[in-house]
Amino acid sequence: MNHTNSDFNPADTPHLASQSPLPSPEDLCAAMLTPVLMFKGDLDHPIYLNAAALDLLGEEHIESAITKLHSSALFGSSEEKEKLIGTLRASGYAEFSTQPRCVTDTIIGNIYTSADQNGVPFYITFLRLEAKLKKQKQFAQDVNSVITHELRTPLTSIKGALEMLHPKVVGPLSDKATALLKIAHTNCDRMLELIQDMLDSNEQTQTQKTAEREVTALAPVLSNIATSLQGYGTYHGVEIRLKSVDDTLAVNVVPSHLIKIVTNLISNAVKASQKGQHVEFWAESSEDKIKILVKDNGSGIPAEIQDRLFERFTRSQWLNEKSTGSSGLGLNIVKTLAETMDGNVSFVSDAGKGTTFCVTLPKALLT
Numbered sequence: 001m002n003h004t005n006s007d008f009n010p011a012d013t014p015h016l017a018s019q020s021p022l023p024s025p026e027d028l029c030a031a032m033l034t035p036v037l038m039f040k041g042d043l044d045h046p047i048y049l050n051a052a053a054l055d056l057l058g059e060e061h062i063e064s065a066i067t068k069l070h071s072s073a074l075f076g077s078s079e080e081k082e083k084l085i086g087t088l089r090a091s092g093y094a095e096f097s098t099q100p101r102c103v104t105d106t107i108i109g110n111i112y113t114s115a116d117q118n119g120v121p122f123y124i125t126f127l128r129l130e131a132k133l134k135k136q137k138q139f140a141q142d143v144n145s146v147i148t149h150e151l152r153t154p155l156t157s158i159k160g161a162l163e164m165l166h167p168k169v170v171g172p173l174s175d176k177a178t179a180l181l182k183i184a185h186t187n188c189d190r191m192l193e194l195i196q197d198m199l200d201s202n203e204q205t206q207t208q209k210t211a212e213r214e215v216t217a218l219a220p221v222l223s224n225i226a227t228s229l230q231g232y233g234t235y236h237g238v239e240i241r242l243k244s245v246d247d248t249l250a251v252n253v254v255p256s257h258l259i260k261i262v263t264n265l266i267s268n269a270v271k272a273s274q275k276g277q278h279v280e281f282w283a284e285s286s287e288d289k290i291k292i293l294v295k296d297n298g299s300g301i302p303a304e305i306q307d308r309l310f311e312r313f314t315r316s317q318w319l320n321e322k323s324t325g326s327s328g329l330g331l332n333i334v335k336t337l338a339e340t341m342d343g344n345v346s347f348v349s350d351a352g353k354g355t356t357f358c359v360t361l362p363k364a365l366l367t
Contacts, residue, residue: 026050029124039123040116043075043085056127072100074107088113088123105129144198152195159188197329200260211254213341215364218283218290219245221255225262226281232267237275240266243282251290252364257337261345264330265294265357272298272355290363295356301349309347310335334359 035053059065226242233240
């Protein structure tokens, strides 16, 4: 049952009636660092601006700020404003981007709408400067890059030192020392893998718009991937098999992106497999597309995570006893890279039988 404000009486609920009244929307917005505007009835004259909004407009008084907003076409032309209102009526939320005459930078806005008891629309608008958003995003990427690089160097040194403690180098170790060494080695590998995933994620964000595609023959690329991953498969006790690939198959891709996509999928397939099982991959032609498929014989992907499998930080449990866990970034990287090349990625998973991933990419003709 829905209730309006008039249906509710704090006196009917003694433990609420004795508490202080809730703050008004204006009080809540006043302390926000994000510029906030409130409108009632239309989007012409705001009834409230917080201090951050006044600062954005370069004004000290609400009256002068309202005048400036009214003359600066914050929401664009009349047609654009009407379209925005139509979206708000339909969904209660809208986004917009504009460069009003009152500021020198593009403004990104989010609007939420409701109505009072008389049905008069009420709009609350949050504003952000595009340049500031870009600066914040770049700062986050720079911090991520510095942290990951600074962590990788000492971890690589630690891994090298741990390998020098192997019984084949220093001689027999006690069972306890061997167990502790294995724990240290496993966690070192896990951290290095996480750092690499973070670097890959950061790299694809920065380069996805600038990397150039080229016509790439599939057979040699897939063969090189199979060869490079044999040691990885052997370590996990899983055979990696490449089916025969037609020499005429080619795709229009960024070669490094293609290698990263297939390598990530095979790596996951190996982790999902038990010792003694095998992973196979191959390519096939389908009209104007090329499909690259990677199949394992593991236990399948749990139903509860299938809908969010390609989201960042979604992790699955691995069957292989030598797997070091997952950062939850690998499949998100695969999906993002495929989409930047006008491709897509999908999967079919059967409980107890395994999973097949399919990457679809634009077909190209070899010259």
